[in-house]
Amino acid sequence: MSIDPSKVRNFCIVAHIDHGKSTLADRLLERAGTVALRDMRAQLLDSMDLEQERGITIKSHPVRLDYEASDGQEYVFHLIDTPGHVDFHHEVSRSLAACEGALLVVDAAQGIEAQTLNNLYLALEHDLEILPVLNKIDLPSARPDEVTHEIVDLIGCDESEVVRVSAKTGEGIDELLEAIVRLVPPPKPHRDKPLRAIVFDSVFDAYRGTIAYVRVVDGIIRTGDRIRMMGGGQIHDVMEVGFFRLSQIKTESIEAGQVGYVATGAKSVAAVQMGDTITSDAHPAEEPVLGYVEAKPMVFSGFYPIDTDDYVDLKEALEKLQLNDAALTFEPETSVALGFGFRCGFLGLLHLEIVQERLEREFDLELIATLPNVEYHAVLQDGTEVKVENPSKMPDPSELSSVHEPFVTVSVITPKEYVGGMMTLTIERRGAQTGMEYMDTDRVKVDFEMPLSELVVDYFDKIKSVSRGYASLDYELLGYRESDLVKLDILLNGEPVDALSVIVHRSTSYEWGRDLCRKLKELLPRQMFEVSIQAAIGGRVIARTNVKALRKNVTAKCYGGDVSRKRKLLEKQKEGKRRMKSVGSVEIPQEAFFAVLKVER
Amino acid sequence: MVTSRDWSVYVHVPFCEVRCPYCHFACFVNQDPDFPLRYVRAVERELDFHSGRLDSARIVSLYFGGGTPTALSAPARKELCRWLGEELRPRFAPEAEFTLEANPESLDPRVLDDWLEAGLNRLSIGIQTMHPKVLEFLGRRSTPASNLRALDLACQRVDNVSADLIVASPLDDWTGLLRSIDAITSHPVSHISAYLLEIHADTRFGREVAQGLWQPSPNDQQADLYLRLVQELADRGFHAYELSNFAQPGRESRHNGRYWTRDPYLGLGPSAHSFDGAHRWWNHRDAHRWCESVEAGTLPVEGREHLDRRAVRRERILLGLRRDEGIPEAWVEDRSRLVDDYLRAGLLERVGPRLRATPEGWLLLDEVVLRLCD
Numbered sequence A: 001m002s003i004d005p006s007k008v009r010n011f012c013i014v015a016h017i018d019h020g021k022s023t024l025a026d027r028l029l030e031r032a033g034t035v036a037l038r039d040m041r042a043q044l045l046d047s048m049d050l051e052q053e054r055g056i057t058i059k060s061h062p063v064r065l066d067y068e069a070s071d072g073q074e075y076v077f078h079l080i081d082t083p084g085h086v087d088f089h090h091e092v093s094r095s096l097a098a099c100e101g102a103l104l105v106v107d108a109a110q111g112i113e114a115q116t117l118n119n120l121y122l123a124l125e126h127d128l129e130i131l132p133v134l135n136k137i138d139l140p141s142a143r144p145d146e147v148t149h150e151i152v153d154l155i156g157c158d159e160s161e162v163v164r165v166s167a168k169t170g171e172g173i174d175e176l177l178e179a180i181v182r183l184v185p186p187p188k189p190h191r192d193k194p195l196r197a198i199v200f201d202s203v204f205d206a207y208r209g210t211i212a213y214v215r216v217v218d219g220i221i222r223t224g225d226r227i228r229m230m231g232g233g234q235i236h237d238v239m240e241v242g243f244f245r246l247s248q249i250k251t252e253s254i255e256a257g258q259v260g261y262v263a264t265g266a267k268s269v270a271a272v273q274m275g276d277t278i279t280s281d282a283h284p285a286e287e288p289v290l291g292y293v294e295a296k297p298m299v300f301s302g303f304y305p306i307d308t309d310d311y312v313d314l315k316e317a318l319e320k321l322q323l324n325d326a327a328l329t330f331e332p333e334t335s336v337a338l339g340f341g342f343r344c345g346f347l348g349l350l351h352l353e354i355v356q357e358r359l360e361r362e363f364d365l366e367l368i369a370t371l372p373n374v375e376y377h378a379v380l381q382d383g384t385e386v387k388v389e390n391p392s393k394m395p396d397p398s399e400l401s402s403v404h405e406p407f408v409t410v411s412v413i414t415p416k417e418y419v420g421g422m423m424t425l426t427i428e429r430r431g432a433q434t435g436m437e438y439m440d441t442d443r444v445k446v447d448f449e450m451p452l453s454e455l456v457v458d459y460f461d462k463i464k465s466v467s468r469g470y471a472s473l474d475y476e477l478l479g480y481r482e483s484d485l486v487k488l489d490i491l492l493n494g495e496p497v498d499a500l501s502v503i504v505h506r507s508t509s510y511e512w513g514r515d516l517c518r519k520l521k522e523l524l525p526r527q528m529f530e531v532s533i534q535a536a537i538g539g540r541v542i543a544r545t546n547v548k549a550l551r552k553n554v555t556a557k558c559y560g561g562d563v564s565r566k567r568k569l570l571e572k573q574k575e576g577k578r579r580m581k582s583v584g585s586v587e588i589p590q591e592a593f594f595a596v597l598k599v600e601r
Numbered sequence B: 001m002v003t004s005r006d007w008s009v010y011v012h013v014p015f016c017e018v019r020c021p022y023c024h025f026a027c028f029v030n031q032d033p034d035f036p037l038r039y040v041r042a043v044e045r046e047l048d049f050h051s052g053r054l055d056s057a058r059i060v061s062l063y064f065g066g067g068t069p070t071a072l073s074a075p076a077r078k079e080l081c082r083w084l085g086e087e088l089r090p091r092f093a094p095e096a097e098f099t100l101e102a103n104p105e106s107l108d109p110r111v112l113d114d115w116l117e118a119g120l121n122r123l124s125i126g127i128q129t130m131h132p133k134v135l136e137f138l139g140r141r142s143t144p145a146s147n148l149r150a151l152d153l154a155c156q157r158v159d160n161v162s163a164d165l166i167v168a169s170p171l172d173d174w175t176g177l178l179r180s181i182d183a184i185t186s187h188p189v190s191h192i193s194a195y196l197l198e199i200h201a202d203t204r205f206g207r208e209v210a211q212g213l214w215q216p217s218p219n220d221q222q223a224d225l226y227l228r229l230v231q232e233l234a235d236r237g238f239h240a241y242e243l244s245n246f247a248q249p250g251r252e253s254r255h256n257g258r259y260w261t262r263d264p265y266l267g268l269g270p271s272a273h274s275f276d277g278a279h280r281w282w283n284h285r286d287a288h289r290w291c292e293s294v295e296a297g298t299l300p301v302e303g304r305e306h307l308d309r310r311a312v313r314r315e316r317i318l319l320g321l322r323r324d325e326g327i328p329e330a331w332v333e334d335r336s337r338l339v340d341d342y343l344r345a346g347l348l349e350r351v352g353p354r355l356r357a358t359p360e361g362w363l364l365l366d367e368v369v370l371r372l373c374d
């Protein structure tokens, strides 16, 4: 489909979470007449149930708008709403590669937050034109002038370039649409060059296979073309192409400068990796659009079906999710305590939670997820390095020469009265401050370096609570550093429970051991034998306690010859027991596996 | 259909004078003066449905349970006893055991005479406790004095008397329990059933506990009481032949014993259960529903099941381990690791080729059986 490239504007919306990306997208959709009023609902682009419920954007959502500008010309906007959570940096980054401009949305009451900065830097890396948007000016607590100054200081623009809007009331939206026409550069497409299209997202469709969301940079894609993935090497025949309204609209072709979708028929999203470049099989391009960077999982957890019979279902469910989520990794693993399951890799905790929730909801699976951990690099005495994604697999201390763990830079922006509490928390978590800067008279940005492992468990929640919800946080991987780490094992009646092993810093290992034993004592039901709970490091016990034996569980009366009832009860209990996990003769209820999570620190 | 010469008969009498707060049995407080007689006629008729089955059989035990059989109205009782004497007694095996459950407050010499005439030779009295506070808590209408009167009367007229106890209600302690044992064993009682109090959800106690109004006595305390009880009764000549049943030598309840050894029995009356060796079936729980069904000439059966091999195996283990004779070890040879664990923990013991539960094991029997059954 031919559209005059000078009339095309490709842009995304980036912002700190909750600053109003999705709501702003709603207004643009409405104003540009794409959505009939009766179809209008809030957060229109967030189509997943989970996105709607949690009010967060998880996937990138593209949409095409037709806009008649005040110059009387028709423009075609391709707008991409990007995920708003640190876990999904990668997705944001790929979406940026599909655009020429970015609306940087800042909440007029909150001001610049940690993710505002990171997203801005990302957009600048991709050479995007930044269009600053001050949102929520309708709020009584809005501080439009102050925040405008913050923005001006940050990006060095002119005050007049900051568009003031309310995505709620619609105020300023017309001005914003005009500013987009004026300021976002049109694409400079090369229709005649060999095809290059960047895949910024992909979804799996039962009928059409993997559907790549693309931005065509050069050339043209038509239905029936044979295409090749430049990074992955796979060849696909194009079943269908089209562009996005709220649903997908089929066209004959999509051309350089345009955003649209390509149905590849591929049976797995892995065959159409996000970030990869699509080219023509017959006339391939020479260079991909982006240096292809794989989204690397940062956080790992073991997922085990509660009912061991569900193993195959879990595998199939993970495969299905992976079709739509290339960042999700999983490998089979076995645990003495939990049986057969998968070690899954995630971008971050939110990603983990989302996957877990979808497995439970959409696939009706009941799971035990082990405590999230990072990937450790263990260097053995003989110099070889092993990657450890499962704490229980950490080599014995006697074989180890050193252990390295991922560190991150964290920036926290917080009102200054909470700096003290936040620092205390961060130091407890082995964080070291590297910088501090006043954003304005009231708010401070503090930078830290800290081990990712200390951040993944609940640092974010804790930061929110010490700052009464005012602090914002963002982080980025820094690299691996050596740390004095030990593996803490939990033994029940002398037998190690692999799924309860944790890797902790030596300096806090005693507290960990003691608290874990105490928590487990609360969570383990009394059994037919006394159960000893021990915490040990490399075979040396550092904390212990025990759970007294259960003494009575019997039906005193088998009345009037009603044996059926008793037997059926037994059969029901047997069913329930199948779901219990056991180590040696100790039966462990699910909750116990979350003990580590519940240890108050 | 399995045929056997020896059958037991259970008759469920659904009437009670009040509803005890812990009771989950099929019983109700009847207001209709004509219903008891209708009920008795229906019992008679229900037996007729099974005449084919029983024609060639002998009745080795007969048990009237409830409910409160002694609470039957006089006309109903008279009719029942007439029928018993004329119809059932001729089918009794020699030395058949004929038991009646009785509440102390409704045990009256005239009532007893009618039953004795019909062939009664064993009486089971619901003493429950001799502690006045506990009696009150349990919602019983008897007093320590009426309990004693009932024991006196029973022992004068009947040779084989059993007393029921409820153990480990929240107010119960060892001193109180000992007082009850003293009172009972100072009579020529030959059998004691002692049940740990169970709280069932659909009872007044169940609701009270759910609301947090009071708490059942702690497990450990119940276990201590039970173990002391087993020892104390053994010292007084009552051995535990089942986990809740204690008897002087030779005075074990034959009727109940046949439930645990899986011998055939026929249940008559609402909610009664029957077993023919291969099937189990049970009657409508609601007395009127049961009655109407019988009157209409249809079997008042609510449910029935055929036992497959696995079910039989489970029943054998589950029932067998309740008895002091236990089970042949060969029945659980596929669980030898567990058996060893339980032997070591003192929950089971070996007697020749058999395994039986110790008193500690009885206390945990539901757990043990759950794991020993496949």
Ligand SMILES: Nc1nc2c(ncn2[C@@H]2O[C@H](COP(=O)(O)OP(=O)(O)O)[C@@H](O)[C@H]2O)c(=O)[nH]1
Pocket (backbone or CB within 6 Å): A015, A016, A017, A018, A019, A020, A021, A022, A023, A024, A043, A055, A056, A057, A084, A135, A136, A137, A138, A139, A165, A166, A167, A168, A169
């Ligand atoms: N008062 C007011 N609230 C807004 C405005 N824009 C968004 N919101 C609210 O701010 C919250 C976060 O908005 P959302 O669009 O989900 O943010 P996102 O996380 O960036 O996608 C929602 O409760 C919106 O209703 C605005 O202009 N004014």
Ligand code: SF4
Pocket (backbone or CB within 6 Å): B015, B016, B017, B018, B019, B020, B023, B024, B025, B027, B066, B067, B068, B103
């Ligand atoms: S007397 Fe027996 S059957 Fe009747 S209500 Fe009380 S416990 Fe239940």
Ligand SMILES: [Mg+2]
Pocket (backbone or CB within 6 Å): A021, A022, A023, A046, A055, A056, A057, A084
């Ligand atoms: Mg959103």
